Amino acid sequence: MGFKGFAEGGIASIVAGCSTHPLDLIKVRMQLQGESSAAPVQTASLRPALAFQTTAAAHNFPTPPPRVGPVSVGLRIIQQDGAGALFSGISATVLRQTLYSTTRMGLYEVLKTKWTDPETKTMPLTSKIGAGLVAGGIGAAVGNPADVAMVRMQADGRLPASQRRNYKSVVDAITQMSRSEGIASLWRGSSLTVNRAMLVTASQLASYDQFKELILEKRLMNDGLGTHVTASFAAGFVASVASNPVDVIKTRVMNMRVEEGAAPPYKGAVDCAMKTIRAEGPMALYKGFIPTISRQGPFTVVLFVTLEQVRKLFKDL
Numbered sequence: 001m002g003f004k005g006f007a008e009g010g011i012a013s014i015v016a017g018c019s020t021h022p023l024d025l026i027k028v029r030m031q032l033q034g035e036s037s038a039a040p041v042q043t044a045s046l047r048p049a050l051a052f053q054t055t056a057a058a059h060n061f062p063t064p065p066p067r068v069g070p071v072s073v074g075l076r077i078i079q080q081d082g083a084g085a086l087f088s089g090i091s092a093t094v095l096r097q098t099l100y101s102t103t104r105m106g107l108y109e110v111l112k113t114k115w116t117d118p119e120t121k122t123m124p125l126t127s128k129i130g131a132g133l134v135a136g137g138i139g140a141a142v143g144n145p146a147d148v149a150m151v152r153m154q155a156d157g158r159l160p161a162s163q164r165r166n167y168k169s170v171v172d173a174i175t176q177m178s179r180s181e182g183i184a185s186l187w188r189g190s191s192l193t194v195n196r197a198m199l200v201t202a203s204q205l206a207s208y209d210q211f212k213e214l215i216l217e218k219r220l221m222n223d224g225l226g227t228h229v230t231a232s233f234a235a236g237f238v239a240s241v242a243s244n245p246v247d248v249i250k251t252r253v254m255n256m257r258v259e260e261g262a263a264p265p266y267k268g269a270v271d272c273a274m275k276t277i278r279a280e281g282p283m284a285l286y287k288g289f290i291p292t293i294s295r296q297g298p299f300t301v302v303l304f305v306t307l308e309q310v311r312k313l314f315k316d317l
Contacts, residue, residue: 004314009105010098012307016299017097022086023295024093026073028154030288031251033068070291081157089153092146092170100143104201105307107135112209128206136201140194145186147193149173151254163257181258192250192269196243203242208235208304228305236300240293245285247292249273 017024068076077085111131116123140147149170156164167173177185211231221227249272256265266272276284 003106005109006102006106008307008310008314009109010102011310012303013097013101013105014094015306016303017093017101018090019302020295020299021090021093022074023070023291023298025086025088025154026070026077027288027291027295028151028251029073029077029158030070030291031248032155032158032255033287070294073291077157085157088157089150089170092150092153092173095170096143096146096150099146100139100197102139103142104135104139104197105205107138108132108201108205111135123209125206125210128209129202132202132204132206133198135205136197136199137194139201140197141190144190144193145174146170148177148186148188148254151251152177155251155255189250189253189269192246192253196246196250199242199246200239204235204239204300207238208232208300211235225305228308229301232301232304233297235304236297237293239300240289240296244289244292245273248285248287249276252276 074086081088108131111134112123112128115127115131149167152165153167153170153173156166159165165173165176167176174186208231211234212227215221215227215231216223221230249269253266253269253272258264266275273285280287
């Protein structure tokens with residue numbers, strides 16, 4: 001397998017990431033709904049959760065906009081910034097898939113080859129999950145800078161024009177963050193990214209292999225496009241349910257604006273989770289679930305269908 005597994009996974013991931021980028025952007029915008037985008041001058045030192053508990057009249061807070069669905073969010077983006085805005089941050093998506101997904105897909109195949117029983121040619125589900133956890137964690141650590149840049153570029157359009165970061169590209173985003181916030185800012189939320197990636201990779205890759213094996217073992221379908229689409233969509237649903245809460249917190253931590261001399265809105269992942277739950281209720285952790293499954297389903301289908309085709313092309317190499 002070696003390098004070939006990394007190349008196959010990387011190509012499939014880039015194709016899947018680019019083709020579903022607009023859905024990912026809509027998901028990020030929805031996950032940030034309900035979060036204060038900017039505090040007024042009088043209460044700039046207050047953190048969002050504390051400010052939320054005070055009365056809007058006393059502190060002159062604007063009334064939060066009503067929460068809207070994915071279609072409305074998409075239409076609003078097109079109306080305000082044009083259809084091209086749906087692809088904001090796509091350069092970061094390409095870099096992220098190149099670093100993160102190539103690493104996780106390649107490592108998963110390496111571990112699967114090593115841990116598969118040579119006699120029975122099978123691998124227990126627990127071993128698949130273990131391989132996914134290891135591969136996802138390492139891949140996320142490698143790709144975190146691109147992940148932070150992608151979230152910021154996707155979320156930029158929801159900010160007032162005067163507060164937008166206006167990154168020109170993923171390189172510009174990473175350069176500006178390094179200069180203004182330090183190199184460490186490129187790994188902001190890395191613990192969340194790693195945890196999410198471990199959950200996604202373990203649930204997505206392990207469940208795809210498991211569903212595919214089950215379909216073939218029960219002879220429900222032949223090893224073809226129908227099997228790949230069915231197994232991958234089921235894997236996408238499992239991955240969405242497992243990862244959405246961590247994804248919401250990750251998005252908010254990565255997107256937070258840290259003003260010089262002021263306390264950051266969130267101290268970390270746990271603080272962000274607690275403030276989100278207190279201010280918006282526990283179901284806030286499943287904000288953006290519809291666009292998550294709407295994106296994760298097609299992404300996983302495109303990922304594995306493309307992967308199976310690339311494997312055929314690379315079979316004799």
